[in-house]
Amino acid sequence: MxxxxxxxxxxxxxxxxxxxxxxxxxxxxxxxxxxxxxxxxxxxxxxxxxxxxxxxxxxxxxxxxxxxxxxxxxxxxxxxxxxxxxxxxxxxxxxxxxxxxxxxxxxxxxxxxxxxxxxxxxxxxxxxxxxxxxxxxxxxxxxxxxxxxxxxxxxxxxxxxxxxxxxxxxxxxxxxxxxxxxxxxxxxxxxxxxxxxxxxxxxxxxxxxxxxxxxxxxxxxxxxxxxxxxxxxxxxxxxxxxxxxxxxxxxxxxxxxxxxxxxxxxxxxxxxxxxxxxxxxxxAELAGRYQVLPGRPSVVLDVAHNPHAARGFAANLLNQGYFETTHAVFAMMADKDIAGVVELVKDRIDHWHLAPLDMARAASPEALAELIVAAQARGRIHFHPDIASAYGAALRACGENDRIAAFGSTYTVAAVLAARAR
The missing domain is CATH 3.40.1190.10 (Mur-like, catalytic domain)
Known part of the structure; x- marks a missing residue:
């Protein structure tokens, strides 16, 4: 039946x-x-x-x-x-x-x-x-x-x-x-x-x-x-x-x-x-493709989840203009080239806000942190229980001239959008 x-x-x-x-x-x-x-x-x-x-x-x-x-x-x-x-x-x-x-x-x-x-x-x-x-x-x-x-x-x-x-x-x-x-x-x-x-x-x-x-x-x-x-x-x-x-x-x-x-x-x-x-x-409109949301601080959403996409994402961060501090809300799937992505964006990030995604394929925040440290990224690392908490913490830490960049997966961007809609 x-x-x-x-x-x-x-x-x-x-x-x-x-x-x-x-x-x-x-x-x-x-x-x-x-x-x-x-x-x-x-x-x-x-x-x-x-x-x-x-x-x-x-x-x-x-x-x-x-x-x-x-x-x-x-x-x-x-x-x-x-x-x-x-x-x-x-x-x-x-x-x-x-x-x-x-x-x-x-x-x-x-x-x-x-x-x-x-x-x-x-x-x-x-x-x-x-x-x-x-x-x-x-x-x-x-x-x-x-x-x-x-x-x-x-x-x-x-x-x-x-x-x-x-x-x-x-x-x-x-x-x-x-x-x-x-x-x-x-x-x-x-x-x-x-x-x-x-x-x-x-x-x-x-x-x-x-x-x-x-x-x-x-x-x-x-x-x-x-x-x-x-x-x-x-x-x-x-x-x-x-x-x-x-x-x-x-x-x-x-x-x-x-x-x-x-x-x-x-x-x-x-x-x-x-x-x-x-x-x-x-x-033409499409969520999560270097999407810059209205208001301050500047919030940028990008589903960049592989080195090819991260290369363009990093260039766009550089070309967007001057920001005193950039906070990343970052999560990726474990089967992606996380090290390759981190290497390309590491010089653009001042604070890394890491959180788990609610799915089996996701990399743990601890695994992400190890790769960020291994890449000798200059940004400080912060751990959070979920993406909504990570975004909230980044928002509280930002001044008007700072920027939040949420990236690494469609699921990361979706979780930030969902948090903003609450």
Whole structure:
């Protein structure tokens, strides 16, 4: 007998215990359920993968298409505070009732096929997009690309934003191995993009082998920073006088560039004017990507959880301006390169406020402290029972000219946002 429940919380609890592994790479099971559900989208699909930057790119794409008047479906992960954030139609998170109805449809179709939490959610998201009649869907890869559940749907346009070390136990321990996994979202004869300035040879070779129309940043498209504005260039010409994205950070120009390149690739099916591109860049919002909250002291939130992201985070801290003291609220997963992250940000932090995250994968504050000490970081270390307490202590210690930087994981940022909402 299939599961049923009236509330989204009950369904999510069911999904969490449904499959023996949280991650089970492969497409055969999810493809069987896709076919049983008859999920055959007739609208353009944009699939975005990468180590970092894919969430920002999806957000800008969604904002641009919405500004152009198209009905847009967006599927991203993980969520910050509510599961509903993962599925948006016209930038509005789906209602509980919509998600529950789609989850019921997946449950009814799967029979004896075991699905992971993410696989279940991916199929449910597509069910919602088809039912809502969206005109374009933007799908963020969860992990890797080749064997990710999102890849069960054929992309009309795809992009790998960046390639760096993360999730090595699943994807491999070199950029070449990881690049090959991420290139699995490319499709023969269709536009594909790479916004990594140094694309792995494996990614380039795979695109050639399958006959994808690959375009790379710096060669086929790119950007030029012109101080008060910026210019995009590509195969079809240039777009000067663009506003800087509302999403902060110098790396966002690369994300914006690949977003515009994908919009251009679909221009015949989904025509978008320069006005919509400008509006989309200015209106795109995404929590936890160098998010600077209003008020004083300055509070910065960043989900930076690997060295590649931490490098950009550290540069943004430096470029944000002068602050007398920076307090870090810091927690990470134990399976991440904590030492690599600490090494990149250690000279920007004066006080480290460490606390445990309420999950088995999280590194203990004591383990974090050992790595901070080993890196010879100059900041003082403070221990707290939870992230809310750590944030509260940092806030009490700050003057108007100080700064709080909460980073290291989506869960760290989410816990600070939850604490501020109380």
């Amino acid at each position: 299939s599961f049923d429940a009236p509330t989204l919380d009950a369904w999510l609890a069911h999904l969490e215990q449904l499959h023996p592994n949280a991650i089970d790479m492969g497409l055969e099971r999810v493809a069987r359920v896709r076919d049983a559900m008859g999920l055959r989208p007739d609208f353009p699909l944009i699939v975005v993968g990468g180590t970092n930057g894919k969430g920002s790119t999806c957000t800008m794409l969604s904002a641009i298409y919405r500004a152009a008047g198209f009905k847009v479906g967006t599927y991203t992960s993980p969520h910050m505070l509510r599961y509903n954030e993962r599925v948006a139609i016209d930038l509005v998170p789906a209602a509980d009732e919509q998600i529950v109805a789609a989850l019921r449809a997946v449950e009814a179709a799967r029979a004896d096929v075991s699905l992971t939490y993410f696989e279940f959610g991916t199929l449910a998201a597509m069910r919602q997009f088809i039912d809502a009649g969206v005109e374009v869907a933007i799908l963020e890869v969860g992990l890797g690309g080749r064997l990710d559940a999102v890849n069960v749907f054929d992309a009309d346009v795809s992009a790998v934003v960046t390639v760096d070390l993360d999730h090595q136990s699943y994807l491999g321990d070199t950029r070449e191995l990881i690049g090959l996994e991420k290139a699995g979202i490319f499709r023969a004869g269709r536009p594909a993009f790479c916004a990594d300035a140094e694309p792995p040879a494996s990614l380039l070779a795979h695109a050639r082998q399958i006959g994808a129309d690959l375009q790379c940043i710096g060669t086929d498209f790119g950007f030029r920073n012109e101080t008060t504005q910026w210019r995009w260039w590509g195969r079809d010409g240039q777009k000067p006088g663009l506003p800087f994205p509302a999403l902060r950070g110098t790396y966002q120009l690369a994300n914006a560039s690949v977003a515009i390149a994908m919009v251009q690739a679909l221009h015949e099916r989904l025509p978008v004017g320069i006005g919509a591109i400008k509006r989309g860049l200015l209106e």
